Amino acid sequence: MISQLPLDEQLDALRDALSRNEVLTEVLSRSASLDLPGWYLTAGCLFQTVWNTVTDRAPGEGIKDYDLFYFDATDLSWEAEDAVIQSAKQVFADVPAEVEIRNEARVHLWYEEKFGTPCPAYMSTEDAIDSFAATTCCLGVRLEQPGDRWRVYAPHGLSDVFNLVVRPNPVLAPRHVYEAKASRWRRHWPELTVLPWPTAATPT
Template sequence: MEYRNELIYILTKDELIIEILTIVKNLELNDCWVGAGFIRNKVWDTLHEKKTIKFNDIDVVFFDETNISEKLEKEIEQKLTEINSKIKWSVKNQARMHFRNNHLKYRNTENAISYWPETATAIAARLNLNDKIEILAPHGLNDLFNLIVRSTPNFDLIVFQKRINEKQWGKQWGNLKFYNNNS
């Protein structure tokens, strides 16, 4: 619970993050969250006492089995771009992502993000109806706050290692610890 409160505190103190969470909340999409690097990078920056360049993109994820078309995702991205064109939005309906990832059907957004590459990336946040931040972290927050980069139990280790090599996170955040497995 301590890390959850710390994460909420970190997110609350960033005006851009609150703006993004508010914009996404106002979409009123089912089981909708903002996650991945959006959360991870902010925490790593905070723990390294630095501010990196802006986000690559903002990952908006939701779960709607009634419409799994990519067209819907593109329409939502367009709407978000009209609201704030300075941000590169990436919208994915997790109800269809199991097809792309060759997994069994996901039950909800939390189940879907449990399959994301790293435990420190498989984290999302949103504003609830009372404008309080909620956190979704199927693998917990320990790795995120302890600067540990490891694959989630469901992710391909070869793809994970390739991703780590490409991202070069260690150059940006020097205190990260990398693990090749789920130990």
């Protein structure tokens, strides 16, 4: 079982699984060319590729989009973020998937209006990844020089990802966000074990 392997071997297994998704590896490579500060490819495109690999599905099956996060606190205007988005559209124009780009330094400016919960300003992209609704989602990968070395950020480890366990992370996202996401995922991957939201948890 992969989750029982030493961490370095789990990382090798993660890279092997993600490398089977040709769209993901192409997005990863092109993302590196953008040279965005503190960037990571993150969220569903990663853990869902692993789920597909573990359950013998096509590597890209059920993946809605590819989330590319970066962190630039030097300009918090929408215009600056949109300039990055528009420039990146040219880079990803012929990639057969939607690449969604977000400056995580700006999230606190719009999060409450969208989700009904205040969001403190993030200090880094890693800080943003830490706040995902499920710990299983807290995963980021980027390429670094020299040699396109893979940098993996996985604050909760990889065991749940490989074991198809969805575990709540009640630090920011409200319960209904977690439950809606988990329900959607389980419709596509019925093999998932979805753990309940802790009744005493209150997002802070």
